[in-house]
Amino acid sequence: MTAELDPIIHPTHRLRICAMLVAGSTVELSVIKDHLDLSPSALSKQVAALVDAGYVKQERLGADTRRVWLSMTRAGRKAYEGHVAALREIVNATTVPSDS
Template sequence: MKAKLDPVIHPTARLQLCSMLAAGTSVETSVLRQALGLSPSAFSKQVSALTDAGYVSQERGTLDSRKTWLSLTSAGAKAYRSHVDALEEIVSGRFIPGA
């Protein structure tokens, strides 16, 4: 298997969060939290894991400082793409254990 699953991205909520961020340049946190259906504390925990890994950056709004915007960092985009490649390898049947 060329690509590797990333244990930081692998939990469902984090994978979904990364997929939404990969689709846009920057997304406001309340939009993401509502789309994921997570409580504020659960959402915060998932975002913290991604920011601690250097995969997600946070930026306060310029017009409304109460809003926070998230985006994938270049390292996050690379890790997400690699994780998706690994998943695609597994589901396509191309995955050979030990290879």
């Protein structure tokens, strides 16, 4: 069975956000912003697309309600893993003919 690229995850910034969230269980939004060097509005758009798709959960934890934490949902993790598998299939299927 061939894995499929996920159009929600495919844009570079969303893929990188998902990769960070899969690597850590819960990541503060400001950490992602600093790592990706995105403006708050650009990051907000990318995160909103992932939240709307049900791939990412956004929470305010503790007393400081200004801090926002993100985590992958089960559906998000499954979609990310499928997307990465599709990328691997593309890379592994691509061969360059040798000159010899």
